Amino acid sequence: MWDSSRPRRPRATITHGTTVVAIRFRDGVVMAGDRRATSGNLISHRAIEKVFPADRHSGVAIAGAAGPAMDMVKLFQLQLEHYEKVEASALSLDGKANQLSTMVRNHLPAAMQGLVVVPLFAGYDVARGAGRLFQYDVTGGRYEESNFSSTGSGSLHASTVIKLGFREGLSREEALDLAINALFTAADEDSATGGPDVVRGIYPTMATITSDGFERVTEAEVAERFGALIESLGQREAQGRGRVAETASDHGGLRS
Amino acid sequence: MTMPFYVAPEQVMKDRADYARKGIARGRALAAAVYDSGIVICAENPSQTLRKISEIYDRIAFAGVGKYNEFDQLRIAGVRAADLKGYAYSREDVDARSLANQYASILGQIFTHEMKPMEVEILVAEVGATRDDDRLFHILYDGTVMDEDHFTVLGGEAEAISARLEEAWNDSLDLSGALKAAVGALAGPDRALTAAELEAAVLERTDARRAFRRLELDERTALLA
Numbered sequence: 001m002w003d004s005s006r007p008r009r010p011r012a013t014i015t016h017g018t019t020v021v022a023i024r025f026r027d028g029v030v031m032a033g034d035r036r037a038t039s040g041n042l043i044s045h046r047a048i049e050k051v052f053p054a055d056r057h058s059g060v061a062i063a064g065a066a067g068p069a070m071d072m073v074k075l076f077q078l079q080l081e082h083y084e085k086v087e088a089s090a091l092s093l094d095g096k097a098n099q100l101s102t103m104v105r106n107h108l109p110a111a112m113q114g115l116v117v118v119p120l121f122a123g124y125d126v127a128r129g130a131g132r133l134f135q136y137d138v139t140g141g142r143y144e145e146s147n148f149s150s151t152g153s154g155s156l157h158a159s160t161v162i163k164l165g166f167r168e169g170l171s172r173e174e175a176l177d178l179a180i181n182a183l184f185t186a187a188d189e190d191s192a193t194g195g196p197d198v199v200r201g202i203y204p205t206m207a208t209i210t211s212d213g214f215e216r217v218t219e220a221e222v223a224e225r226f227g228a229l230i231e232s233l234g235q236r237e238a239q240g241r242g243r244v245a246e247t248a249s250d251h252g253g254l255r256s
Numbered sequence: 257m258t259m260p261f262y263v264a265p266e267q268v269m270k271d272r273a274d275y276a277r278k279g280i281a282r283g284r285a286l287a288a289a290v291y292d293s294g295i296v297i298c299a300e301n302p303s304q305t306l307r308k309i310s311e312i313y314d315r316i317a318f319a320g321v322g323k324y325n326e327f328d329q330l331r332i333a334g335v336r337a338a339d340l341k342g343y344a345y346s347r348e349d350v351d352a353r354s355l356a357n358q359y360a361s362i363l364g365q366i367f368t369h370e371m372k373p374m375e376v377e378i379l380v381a382e383v384g385a386t387r388d389d390d391r392l393f394h395i396l397y398d399g400t401v402m403d404e405d406h407f408t409v410l411g412g413e414a415e416a417i418s419a420r421l422e423e424a425w426n427d428s429l430d431l432s433g434a435l436k437a438a439v440g441a442l443a444g445p446d447r448a449l450t451a452a453e454l455e456a457a458v459l460e461r462t463d464a465r466r467a468f469r470r471l472e473l474d475e476r477t478a479l480l481a
Contacts, residue, residue, distance in 0.1 A: 074343070075343070078339055078342075078343050081339070082335065082336075082339045085310070085311055085312070085335045085339075086332055086335055086336075088307060088310065
């Protein structure tokens with residue numbers, strides 16, 4: 001007999017994407033995402049991309065089932081470009097956000113089967129002259145956030161870090177460092193989020209979207225900023241009083 | 257019962273061709289020329305919003321002369337066909353030759369089967385990785401396709417303009433030179449065209465994905481100076 005207490009899982013293992021963040025800063029928006037994809041408890045890909053340009057002035061980042069998410073991005077990019085060519089002008093940022101909302105809603109039946117896709121959309125609103133960002137839920141609900149947003153399994157940790165570090169009028173460098181700090185913390189706490197891979201030289205994908213358009217941050221710059229963070233964390237660790245053996249409880253405190 | 261008059265098929269075709277040619281000749285001409293790092297397309301067009309030249313795909317541009325609503329329909333059909341093909345297969349599988357063939361078959365079909373032929377002439381241009389891969393397909397109202405080498409002229413007085421462009425064009429022209437040659441040929445000896453009366457765009461041989469770029473008024477003025 002079928003055991004109703006057993007959780008139902010999809011039979012095939014599905015590759016999932018993980019932590020992505022978007023932060024508004026002085027000149028626009030910073031988007032960043034880690035590079036790890038997992039199938040169950042295994043790492044299925046170490047260098048997957050989760051942050052994509054949607055068009056010249058907007059970007060989309062994905063979390064959830066990788067296959068359908070990538071397909072959604074591809075179709076979304078196509079629709080924006082198609083509209084731009086046919087109408088001879090680009091959609092408004094709200095129009096683009098709404099279009100993505102429809103696509104997420106249409107995906108709902110698949111999401112109910114376990115193939116959840118939750119994107120993050122951010123862009124530079126040419127009409128308003130400011131960066132804007134939107135988050136979604138599986139039903140296609142579209143929620144504009146004023147300062148920052150995060151989605152994926154590590155988003156709880158990432159958004160706490162950003163919440164503490166955010167202030168109005170961040171510079172590009174400050175916003176990038178805040179995003180790096182958030183991703184590092186998310187990777188530190190969440191097994192499905194990948195941290196910087198110093199051995200293979202794989203670092204999170206980062207991009208800025210300003211009035212000049214979507215621009216990827218070079219891998220060298222991301223590596224350098226991660227290096228600076230790791231160094232400062234390392235110094236702080238060295239000043240500590242030594243590590244508590246986390247499995248031992250009998251001496252219930254510091255090592256002597 | 258009345259019998260329709262017999263009209264020889266040769267006469268039907270000739271009448272339709274004359275009708276289409278007259279419609280096209282009423283509009284103003286358009287020229288395209290290859291230059292050292294791309295293709296420039298240029299048309300006489302006082303409107304800054306109703307375009308004759310536009311982007312179809314990453315490396316492909318479209319231009320039309322004649323009846324605006326008719327070539328605009330063709331333009332949108334081309335964008336749709338290219339986007340669908342690129343989505344279903346790969347971006348690199350979208351090419352001008354196949355698009356030109358599709359246009360030719362649509363125009364040919366309409367010319368023989370509809371009451372009225374389309375009063376248009378269109379250009380499908382593609383910039384390649386090297387100069388030898390550049391393509392200019394000139395398609396007529398009846399579906400005739402011509403594969404041109406260095407330049408092409410569409411619309412009324414095409415022959416006279418073509419002869420002038422033949423003289424002005426050479427294979428070492430840069431963008432400014434090619435644009436000047438095309439504008440000079442369009443204007444003819446008796447008048448001059450200003451940057452404001454023109455519409456122009458280029459397909460640039462760059463590493464960027466989208467090669468199409470409009471030349472706005474400032475840039476046209478600078479290039480023609």
